Amino acid sequence: MAKPEASTGGSEHPETDRLWTGNFLKFLLINLFIFLGFDILLPTLTLYLESFGATEADIGRIYSVFVISAIFMRMNADRLAAGRSALSLVCLGLWACGLAVSLYYWVTHPYLAMGVRLLQGAGLGLATTLLTSLASQAIPPSRMGEGMGYLGLGTTLALAIGPFLGVWLMKTWGFGPLFAVVALCYLASIGVARTIRDVKLPPPRAGRARPGLVLFSRLVWPQSLLMFIMGLIFNTVIVYMALFCKERGLAHADGFFVLSTVGILISRLNSGRLYDSFGHRCVITPAAGLLLTTMLILYNAYSPRLLFTASLLYGLSTGALFPSLQALTLANVPLDRRTEATASFMNSYDLGFGLGSFLMGQLAFLTHRYAAVYLAAAGGALIFLAFYLGYYFIWLRRRP
Numbered sequence: 371m372a373k374p375e376a377s378t379g380g381s382e383h384p385e386t387d388r389l390w391t392g393n394f395l396k397f398l399l400i401n402l403f404i405f406l407g408f409d410i411l412l413p414t415l416t417l418y419l420e421s422f423g424a425t426e427a428d429i430g431r432i433y434s435v436f437v438i439s440a441i442f443m444r445m446n447a448d449r450l451a452a453g454r455s456a457l458s459l460v461c462l463g464l465w466a467c468g469l470a471v472s473l474y475y476w477v478t479h480p481y482l483a484m485g486v487r488l489l490q491g492a493g494l495g496l497a498t499t500l501l502t503s504l505a506s507q508a509i510p511p512s513r514m515g516e517g518m519g520y521l522g523l524g525t526t527l528a529l530a531i532g533p534f535l536g537v538w539l540m541k542t543w544g545f546g547p548l549f550a551v552v553a554l555c556y557l558a559s560i561g562v563a564r565t566i567r568d569v570k571l572p573p574p575r576a577g578r579a580r581p582g583l584v585l586f587s588r589l590v591w592p593q594s595l596l597m598f599i600m601g602l603i604f605n606t607v608i609v610y611m612a613l614f615c616k617e618r619g620l621a622h623a624d625g626f627f628v629l630s631t632v633g634i635l636i637s638r639l640n641s642g643r644l645y646d647s648f649g650h651r652c653v654i655t656p657a658a659g660l661l662l663t664t665m666l667i668l669y670n671a672y673s674p675r676l677l678f679t680a681s682l683l684y685g686l687s688t689g690a691l692f693p694s695l696q697a698l699t700l701a702n703v704p705l706d707r708r709t710e711a712t713a714s715f716m717n718s719y720d721l722g723f724g725l726g727s728f729l730m731g732q733l734a735f736l737t738h739r740y741a742a743v744y745l746a747a748a749g750g751a752l753i754f755l756a757f758y759l760g761y762y763f764i765w766l767r768r769r770p
Contacts, residue, residue, distance in 0.1 A: 387510045389517055396566050397505040400559045402524030404464070404498065407471070407555030409532025414540045414548060418474065419483055421545075428480035432487045437720055439488045440495030444713035445585055447499040451709055456500045456571045461560050463500070466493025468556035475549050499716060500571075503709040506700045507569050514701050515645025515653070518693040519638045526638060526689070530631045572705040587714035589707060592761050593699040594718040599754045600691065601722020603661065606730055606747040607684065608723075614668075614740040615677070622674050626681040633685020641690035645697060651762065653694045658755040660687035665748035669741055 419429050443463075450459055470490035477483045502521075509517030539548040586594050607630075615623040637657075645653045660683055667680040696715060703711045730743040 387512055389510060389513045389520075391508060393508045393566055393569050394505070394517070396562050397501070397508060398521060398524055399562050400501060400524075401505075401521055402528055403555045403559035403562070404467075404494070404501075405525045405528035406532050406535075407467070407552040407559075408494065409528045410536035410539070410548065410552050410555070411471075412536065413533045414536040414545075415474075417540065418545050419480070422478050424480045424483065428483075432480065432484050434724075435484050435488045436491035437724055439491035441585070441717050441720055443492045443495035444499045444717055447496055447713050448707075448709040450496070451500060451571055456504055456709075457563060457566060457569070460497045460500050460504070461563050463493040463495070463497030464556050464560045464563070466490070467497065468553045468560075469493075471549050471552045471556065475546055495716075499713050500709060502696075502712045502716075503571060504566075504569055506708055506712075507571070507705070511701065513642075513646050515650075515694060515697040516642030518697045518700075519642030519645075522689075522693050522696075523635070523638055526631060526634045530628075530635075571709065585714070585717055587703075587707075587710045589703050590699045590711045590714050592757075593695055593702075593711075594714045596695055596754060596758060597715055597718040598722035599750050599757075600688075600695070601719040601724075602726040602729070603665070603747045603750045603754075604688070604719075605723045605726030606665075606743045609727060610730065610734065610740050610743050613734075614744070617740045618672060620671070620674060620677055622677055625674075626677060629678055629681040630685035630688075633682045634689035635685075637686045637689025638693060642693060642697075645694050650694055650698050653690050654698075654758060655755075657687045657690040657694070658751060658758060661691065662748055662751035662755060665744050665751055668744040669748060 416429055419432060424432070447459075467490050470486045470493065473486045473489075474483070477486055505517075505521055506514070509521075535551075536548060539551055611626055612623040615621065615626070641653050641657070664680050664683040664687060667676055667683070671677045671680055699711050699715045700708055730746065733742050733746055734740050
């Protein structure tokens with residue numbers, strides 16, 4: 371039997387504070403494989419759709435049904451998991467993703483691609499929601515911030531590797547091998563998931579009604595609202611960075627994402643410990659202020675130096691905010707309602723991101739300046755910071 375580690379959270383039972391268990395490492399691997407498969411398709415799926423004649427409008431619809439189906443499955447995740455094995459449902463969702471990716475190779479019409487993308491979105495929405503809830507069961511409560519930060523490292527590494535790998539596979543071997551590699555990523559995640567033992571969602575508490583459809587949960591409405599605002603802000607960087615750099619004559623859009631990934635890695639490796647040691651206020655407040663500063667620098671960026679400064683700050687701020695908000699969400703709900711809370715958290719981000727695509731696009735069209743979206747994003751960061759400080763520092767303290 372392994373020797374219990376020293377407590378880091380003041381628990382009377384040191385063994386309960388162990389983070390680096392076999393099951394936790396498996397959750398990290400699964401998350402890495404899932405998002406590696408997803409990110410390999412980020413720069414390549416659009417090119418594949420164009421190769422058989424899909425128009426810009428077709429591609430927009432194909433991507434939209436992915437988000438809609440993912441949100442729908444998250445709304446149902448808690449309900450589907452009631453009385454069933456959540457881990458089996460994770461594997462079912464991953465099988466759906468693997469099947470969808472395999473079918474892409476045979477798709478030759480936009481409507482068929484829409485159906486396949488819908489299947490992939492449903493599978494990914496179900497798998498990632500339940501996977502996060504299950505992973506939270508393997509993280510000691512006293513180390514939730516650190517655990518969520520490490521769990522997100524798989525997402526960050528996948529974003530750093532996946533797009534580059536996808537383009538290389540496409541150019542070197544073609545779309546067939548590319549889809550095969552993505553399918554293998556999902557199969558690998560299923561293989562690892564099958565080896566997880568003794569991790570399951572807790573049964574519903576006595577007297578709790580059967581879970582229903584949940585788009586947003588009242589239990590975590592403040593965190594969901596903050597994630598909605600984050601989705602609006604993230605959209606400006608992911609969607610409009612290349613166009614903004616072109617407008618300003620900066621040929622460094624790719625460098626922005628490389629350096630921001632470095633910032634995210636640094637932040638995720640350190641912010642979780644600060645969260646667990648000093649509380650969410652000592653992480654979220656400075657990170658939100660840093661995000662506001664980043665957007666203002668981007669709005670005024672006319673040189674590569676300012677662009678790269680903003681890039682690093684963007685990575686440091688977002689790398690701290692996302693896992694901290696996720697930990698704050700899961701730490702304040704009963705164990706048997708973590709799936710509901712996770713679904714609300716992820717849906718808020720997706721809806722904010724989707725609405726941001728429309729609103730920021732309209733703003734850029736009306737102002738004829740892509741830089742305007744970063745001024746709007748700075749306003750969003752200011753609202754984020756004001757609401758967070760007002761709710762957690764003022765309103766909660768005045769509650770009876």
